[in-house]
Amino acid sequence: MEYILLIISTILVNNIVFAQTLGICPFLGVSSKISSSVGMGAAVVFVITIATLITFLINQYILVPLHLDAFLQTLVFILVIAALVQMVEIILKKVSPSLYSALGIFLPLITTNCAVLGVALLVIQKEYNLLESVVYGFGTAVGFGFALVIMAGIREQLELASVPKGMKGNPITLVTAGILALAFMGFANLV
């Protein structure tokens, strides 16, 4: 029950994009078509869940016992994430070429998605245990994909609307995201 609540809270109440404003670059970049946003969402769920698991274990069993966690955490985590993304790419290419070609260009982009490093650092700040961390990572990533798909749906419709000249492109996307974030505030105190 506790874990179900954690998932609901990470997807709706503390949505990574709309409440914590993390992962905005891919959110603005890849949310113009529903099909590509689903691909990006799936890739992010995959990477965040594994990255959270591995960085948690490295922090717990290597960095903390050696008292290195204060000044090597950022460096080690970002390298682990970069290596992991590369590894996932290679493994997927071998094991499931169809999934690989579907995710294709989105995989290398994930290294610079600050949501991945953000989640890895947040679970340690919040002092979660292993299972809680992985559930938190998974829920956050699903919330990210959810936000991406909603936004893509709106942006596909937005192309048909007549937008004032100065508002075209990024400004209207940001204002739309703001209104969506306002809607997501309605979920506050749900859990």
Next chain:
Amino acid sequence: MSAKINQWQNFSKGLLKESPTFSLILGMCPTLAVTSSAQNGLGMGLATTFVLTLSNALISMLKSQIPDKVRIPCFIVVIAAFTTIVDLLIQGYVPALAASLGVFIPLIVVNCIVLGRAEAFASKNGVGSSIVDGLGMGLGFTIALTILGMIREALGAGSFFGNKFIDGDGIIVFILAPGAFMVLGFLIALIHYVSGKKH
């Protein structure tokens, strides 16, 4: 003489013409997340400028040593090192700022502006111009963050750099995430509008 003008252009391009925030739309996460007050925006901007300038300088010095194929991981290691330095410095000397910026200080490492300048500028130019480029871009980012923070703080809390000028609360939604998206959206629209009129 011409070299001096070039350095000035190199420095000033980050302020408005190629402002990382308003025209390139880079580094959005810290831009939206920490600008709930002008002070936070200024602090974040200066921390990023520090990392940007020093990593630009070091990468420019090492550019002939770094093999082309593994340059991105090398850049990330350099940037992560400076980010850790700035993180520890802020925690040590300005604990209040560290508390309000939280996880966003270590996240400077994935700020696209820093890696973007390393790849686009520092890996191709000399040390001097790379430092100038880092300072200019960092200052442009700082100014953008401070302006955004000032607007949001004035609307959301009714204060200016922490000094209250109205009684009671402001429109609280402007300090929260929705306000961040909307203020930035309208600010970029205003810049589009003004620069569109000039042409």
